[in-house]
Amino acid sequence: MTIPFVKAHGAGNDFLLIQPVETDYPALARAICDRHQGVGADGLIVFTAPTRIRLFNSDGSEAELSGNGTRCAAAVVIADGGATDTVTIETLAGPKHLRLLERQDNHFLFEMDMGRPNYSPEDVGCPLETSGGPRPVTILDVGNPQCAVLVESLEFDW
Numbered sequence: 434m435t436i437p438f439v440k441a442h443g444a445g446n447d448f449l450l451i452q453p454v455e456t457d458y459p460a461l462a463r464a465i466c467d468r469h470q471g472v473g474a475d476g477l478i479v480f481t482a483p484t485r486i487r488l489f490n491s492d493g494s495e496a497e498l499s500g501n502g503t504r505c506a507a508a509v510v511i512a513d514g515g516a517t518d519t520v521t522i523e524t525l526a527g528p529k530h531l532r533l534l535e536r537q538d539n540h541f542l543f544e545m546d547m548g549r550p551n552y553s554p555e556d557v558g559c560p561l562e563t564s565g566g567p568r569p570v571t572i573l574d575v576g577n578p579q580c581a582v583l584v585e586s587l588e589f590d591w
Contacts, residue, residue: 434454434456434530435577436451436454436461436465436474437451437452437459438450438451438465439451440474440508441505441508441509442501442505443470443500443501443502443504444501444503445475445501446475446476446499446502446503447473447475448474448476448478448488448499448502448505448588449465449466449472449476449477449479450473450478450479450480450505450506450509451477451479451480452479452480452486452570453477453479453480453481455489458477458479458487458489458493459476459489459493459494459495460484460490460492460493461489462476462477462489462490462492463491463493466491467491467505472563473512474491475490475491475502476488476489476490476491476499476502477489478494478502478505478506478581480509482523483503483510483515484506484515484516484520484521484523485509485522485523486502486503486506486522486523486524487525488502488524488525495525496525496575496577496579497524497525497526497576497577498524498525498526498529498575499577500545500547500553500575500577503524503531503545504531504541504545505520505542506522507520507522507531507533507541507543507545508539508541508543510522511536511541512539514560514577516532517583518532519531519532519533522531523552524576526548526575526576526577527548527568529545529546529548529576530545530546531543531544531545531546532544532545541565543590547575547576548575549575549577550570550579551574551575552571552574552575556571556572556573557569557571558564559571559572561580561582563591568582569583570582571583
């Protein structure tokens with residue numbers, strides 16, 4: 434079976450983006466995302482409609498959302514002429530609204546509304562061990578898990 438795809442990356446995550454095909458998507462994701470015997474990627478994104486996606490991780494599991502993957506999908510939609518400077522991508526975590534800030538050839542910079550974060554009071558100020566010692570963090574969910582670190586300044590070596 435031949436499946437046309439686009440390989441894109443966002444902030445270090447890479448994805449293979451395809452149009453729908455009759456196949457077992459979890460099995461396809463495991464095969465095509467394999468970095469030794471496939472094309473290699475962190476995930477497979479299937480456009481089930483012009484701006485609706487399903488995301489399969491490289492292990493075949495389906496994810497509600499990847500911010501980086503959703504930005505890749507938005508770039509494909511804009512590059513294909515399906516939108517200009519704003520696009521809404523439908524994900525399993527709900528609609529995600531993106532605004533194109535800058536484009537240079539096939540390099541896109543987006544602002545993305547991930548939605549209102551959900552968290553529990555016990556998820557605020559959890560200790561996270563780092564090389565610099567424990568830091569208080571907050572665990573959030575915006576359709577996928579996030580870890581927020583509050584800092585006085587961003588002027589240090591991460």
